[in-house]
Amino acid sequence: MNRQVLLRQRPQGLVSASTTECVNGSIPECSEGQALIRVGYLSIDPTIRTWMDDAPGYLPPIEIGAVIRSAGAGVVVESHTSRYNVGDIVIGMTGWQEWCLATEENKFSVVPRGMGLDLPTVMNVLGVTGITAWFGMTDVGQLADGDVVVVSGAAGATGSVAGQVAKARGASLVVGIAGGPEKCTEVVERFGFDACLDYREPHLARRLREICPRGVDVYFDNVGGEILDAVLLNIAMNGRIVLCGAISQYNDAGGFGLKNHTMMIMRRASMKGFIVLDYASRYAEAQLELGAMVLNGQLEHAEHLVEGLENAPQALNLLFSGGNHGKTLVVVDSSVALT
Amino acid sequence: MNRQVLLRQRPQGLVSASTTECVNGSIPECSEGQALIRVGYLSIDPTIRTWMDDAPGYLPPIEIGAVIRSAGAGVVVESHTSRYNVGDIVIGMTGWQEWCLATEENKFSVVPRGMGLDLPTVMNVLGVTGITAWFGMTDVGQLADGDVVVVSGAAGATGSVAGQVAKARGASLVVGIAGGPEKCTEVVERFGFDACLDYREPHLARRLREICPRGVDVYFDNVGGEILDAVLLNIAMNGRIVLCGAISQYNDAGGFGLKNHTMMIMRRASMKGFIVLDYASRYAEAQLELGAMVLNGQLEHAEHLVEGLENAPQALNLLFSGGNHGKTLVVVDSSVALT
Numbered sequence: 001m002n003r004q005v006l007l008r009q010r011p012q013g014l015v016s017a018s019t020t021e022c023v024n025g026s027i028p029e030c031s032e033g034q035a036l037i038r039v040g041y042l043s044i045d046p047t048i049r050t051w052m053d054d055a056p057g058y059l060p061p062i063e064i065g066a067v068i069r070s071a072g073a074g075v076v077v078e079s080h081t082s083r084y085n086v087g088d089i090v091i092g093m094t095g096w097q098e099w100c101l102a103t104e105e106n107k108f109s110v111v112p113r114g115m116g117l118d119l120p121t122v123m124n125v126l127g128v129t130g131i132t133a134w135f136g137m138t139d140v141g142q143l144a145d146g147d148v149v150v151v152s153g154a155a156g157a158t159g160s161v162a163g164q165v166a167k168a169r170g171a172s173l174v175v176g177i178a179g180g181p182e183k184c185t186e187v188v189e190r191f192g193f194d195a196c197l198d199y200r201e202p203h204l205a206r207r208l209r210e211i212c213p214r215g216v217d218v219y220f221d222n223v224g225g226e227i228l229d230a231v232l233l234n235i236a237m238n239g240r241i242v243l244c245g246a247i248s249q250y251n252d253a254g255g256f257g258l259k260n261h262t263m264m265i266m267r268r269a270s271m272k273g274f275i276v277l278d279y280a281s282r283y284a285e286a287q288l289e290l291g292a293m294v295l296n297g298q299l300e301h302a303e304h305l306v307e308g309l310e311n312a313p314q315a316l317n318l319l320f321s322g323g324n325h326g327k328t329l330v331v332v333d334s335s336v337a338l339t
Numbered sequence: 340m341n342r343q344v345l346l347r348q349r350p351q352g353l354v355s356a357s358t359t360e361c362v363n364g365s366i367p368e369c370s371e372g373q374a375l376i377r378v379g380y381l382s383i384d385p386t387i388r389t390w391m392d393d394a395p396g397y398l399p400p401i402e403i404g405a406v407i408r409s410a411g412a413g414v415v416v417e418s419h420t421s422r423y424n425v426g427d428i429v430i431g432m433t434g435w436q437e438w439c440l441a442t443e444e445n446k447f448s449v450v451p452r453g454m455g456l457d458l459p460t461v462m463n464v465l466g467v468t469g470i471t472a473w474f475g476m477t478d479v480g481q482l483a484d485g486d487v488v489v490v491s492g493a494a495g496a497t498g499s500v501a502g503q504v505a506k507a508r509g510a511s512l513v514v515g516i517a518g519g520p521e522k523c524t525e526v527v528e529r530f531g532f533d534a535c536l537d538y539r540e541p542h543l544a545r546r547l548r549e550i551c552p553r554g555v556d557v558y559f560d561n562v563g564g565e566i567l568d569a570v571l572l573n574i575a576m577n578g579r580i581v582l583c584g585a586i587s588q589y590n591d592a593g594g595f596g597l598k599n600h601t602m603m604i605m606r607r608a609s610m611k612g613f614i615v616l617d618y619a620s621r622y623a624e625a626q627l628e629l630g631a632m633v634l635n636g637q638l639e640h641a642e643h644l645v646e647g648l649e650n651a652p653q654a655l656n657l658l659f660s661g662g663n664h665g666k667t668l669v670v671v672d673s674s675v676a677l678t
Contacts, residue, residue: 058605224601246601257596262563262585264612266397271610273603 005096040336043071044328068096124327133161134286145170153222155183157327205230225256232260243273302326344435375417379675382410383667407435463666472500473625484509492561494522496666544569564595571599582612641665
């Protein structure tokens with residue numbers, strides 16, 4: 001049997017009981033050129049919510065009745081291709097299910113053993129989460145020595161890594177934005193940011209101006225909406241805004257109307273959206289530096305484990321309520337392990 | 340006597356009778372290192388409206404009681420510097436007045452004679468208007484061969500030149516956006532755009548999709564607001580949005596809230612604001628190409644002349660009502676001439 005979570009109805013706002021259905025499918029047959037994978041962990045990313053809408057995106061919407069599209073990790077249990085060996089730990093698009101196939105169209109990457117890192121850590125820091133933070137800060141944001149950097153979603157998986165990469169690469173000031181005093185404390189004390197502002201408190205734009213009086217050189221945006229608008233008021237001359245995500249907008253059909261974009265003319269600022277898939281041929285650059293940082297104890301990271309495939313929809317909602325704590329992973333089978 | 344238009348009160352929305360006052364000042368004394376200029380024409384640009392607000396900008400706000408800051412052209416009538424000769428036609432920041440000084444802090448550029456172009460043409464095409472269009476399209480917009488280009492404010496001074504530069508440099512499709520059927524016809528028939536959409540008609544985003552089915556590679560934005568939002572829905576992969584101006588926003592304290600900026604993530608698009616002053620050291624590059632295009636009959640241009648210094652405030656309002664027709668210039672003294 002292959003338990004699977006299917007899309008039943010496109011959600012309005014957060015995922016609800018009628019959005020998905022957990023069914024008993026069958027384990028797929030593994031043909032020539034394919035490999036069968038037992039899924040161990042699912043990577044719960046905000047982008048999954050955007051795939052549930054019938055709207056233009058960088059990938060087509062998930063079809064009604066289809067397994068929810070998702071990244072994940074698993075172990076190869078049967079292989080009819082030289083690309084994978086039985087026992088390999090692989091990362092790729094598993095979907096929300098217990099078993100999946102690696103095919104010519106759906107390739108997985110094999111995780112090297114012997115790094116001394118566990119699988120959740122690898123999925124977080126060396127997976128798309130960490131890689132997104134790294135390319136967003138270095139390549140899209142063009143971080144330069146002495147820059148003043150602001151990161152929203154700073155307690156989150158991507159944001160916490162983005163800030164630490166900025167700090168390690170010579171930013172003069174790294175300020176986080178997060179929700180609530182507990183997360184703000186964690187951003188400073190655990191992830192080593194210089195300061196962290198609570199967006200739930202009033203006057204964010206004014207508080208940003210106080211802490212970054214000469215303006216923000218790089219803004220790594222994970223949230224969009226009102227927080228982006230507040231940072232626009234404080235953007236420095238030639239400032240760069242990295243549009244990594246807009247988590248505040250994904251459940252909001254109306255969307256927040258950005259009012260301060262004309263500041264980009266006054267300050268000759270730029271704003272650029274990116275998708276980490278565009279850097280696929282260069283992932284190793286990021287993984288090399290991030291892996292070294294972890295092994296040298298220079299990169300703090302947190303994984304938030306949710307037990308059970310059936311809880312994947314609730315795990316996705318955690319990203320929007322702020323109830324998660326670091327990279328959110330669903331444990332489908334904890335026996336799938338690197339070490 | 341030196342008639343001058345002073346700022347009396349910061350406007351809410353359009354300039355009104357209480358915003359400015361026309362007074363009789365005195366002709367300034369011309370000291371060592373300075374030159375006295377008789378003003379011939381004022382360049383009426385949307386940015387003047389932004390200087391009237393007490394808001395952060397790329398230049399400080401005009402002070403209450405001061406002469407309205409403005410570009411313009413004039414003739415040197417007295418000179419105590421080797422930089423200018425009596426009789427030189429010069430372009431620079433004249434302000435809304437009949438006489439002004441060229442000083443060490445307020446330099447003017449001398450217009451070469453012998454090109455066979457009249458002064459209004461030079462102020463339009465070879466002045467900041469044409470130069471803005473040229474650098475915005477080539478340098479900020481990174482126009483490439485075969486690009487699909489959209490230009491808003493297409494019947495205006497900057498937009499009409501921007502579209503013609505794009506066409507001359509190999510764009511595969513140049514679509515204008517303008518207000519009303521008369522302007523749309525002019526954009527196509529006179530300025531040679533491939534098509535022009537009337538933003539006053541409904542469903543702009545849908546009409547753009549029909550005419551640019553594979554998306555917009557370069558959007559040269561003169562207006563901001565709702566039109567920018569409609570183009571964002573149609574931006575192509577790796578599309579570039581040039582934020583040149585936001586004329587729809589300058590009189591609107593609330594501002595239009597941009598809702599579709601998250602499309603920039605999906606489409607890996609970028610948006611960049613610029614101010615032509617940043618290119619001051621490179622103006623000649625633009626002027627050389629634009630001058631050659633005019634002389635070869637490859638660049639159509641239009642100047643809208645408003646007679647009388649006292650009518651400068653009404654001329655400024657024309658830019659926002661759409662009542663102008665090409666580059667708006669106020670004629671202060673028509674005897675100031677190149678030919």
